Amino acid sequence: MSASPVIAEKAEKKQGSYQWLFYSVLTIVLWGGYGATSKAVADDINAYMNQVLFTIGMFPLILLVFRSPRMSGGRKRGLGIFFAFLTGILGGLGNITFFSSLNSGGRASVVVPMSGLSPLVTVVAAYVVLHERMSTYQKIGLGVALPAIYLLSL
């Protein structure tokens, strides 16, 4: 009998402790590409329209995951689905409040770097909710990452 899909995914975690790094770097590259396409169309498209088209672009990937055997299972399936759905709601509403901030008088030079500092909220919330702890190097890394994110978004 094979292990459940989620257990199999957790087993990957044990096989290579740096797999998370590979996928994180891949995310940086993919989101970097997204950032470049956004820059290319920024002057030609309304922010709300961009959000709609952006969501349409995400849709075909659902077909990719839909056939996965890992769509079934999960320890606390309902709870996991709730948090995944909440992630999408927070991301989508975050985009709307971001545009609203710009539309209600916020300067892009302030609002963009400010929203870019959201990982600080993640780190604090992860400390409180997930009891995550960082190594000394990682704490310094975070200290360097925040001004880096700020400068890169100017």
Added chain:
Amino acid sequence: MHFPLWLVFALITLLFFGLSGVTQKLATNEISMELSYFWFVLAMLLIGLGIVILVPLDWHLRAKVVTLAVAGGFLNGLGAMTSFKALAVGGKASIVVPLCYLYPLVTISLALAFLHERLTRTGVAGIALALVAAVLLAQERPQAD
């Protein structure tokens, strides 16, 4: 004490984006990356549908603009998927999220190559700090089983 409306919206954005990193990890603690991504996109579709219904949109766009915007969504979706995967295979939200937020590093490089943008001093400083940050954030101790 008076807060301008734009600041209220900006602070809500900061909070929502920040918390989404933790809810992402909470999801992958319980279900697979694939199922997490499925429900994440369904929520995004709901928001997109809300915009279509509530906000007057100008659909008269050039094909090139539509293609690039949709391609951007596709790349962002793939990135969301790999970020779910990074968390599902054991990455900490407090490390993976700040690391992934260094993506403008790649955006700037692509903009230099394809959009013929010029690099500013703040851009150079940002890139240098981002590279140092990436190396330091990657210094994870092997997990004890």
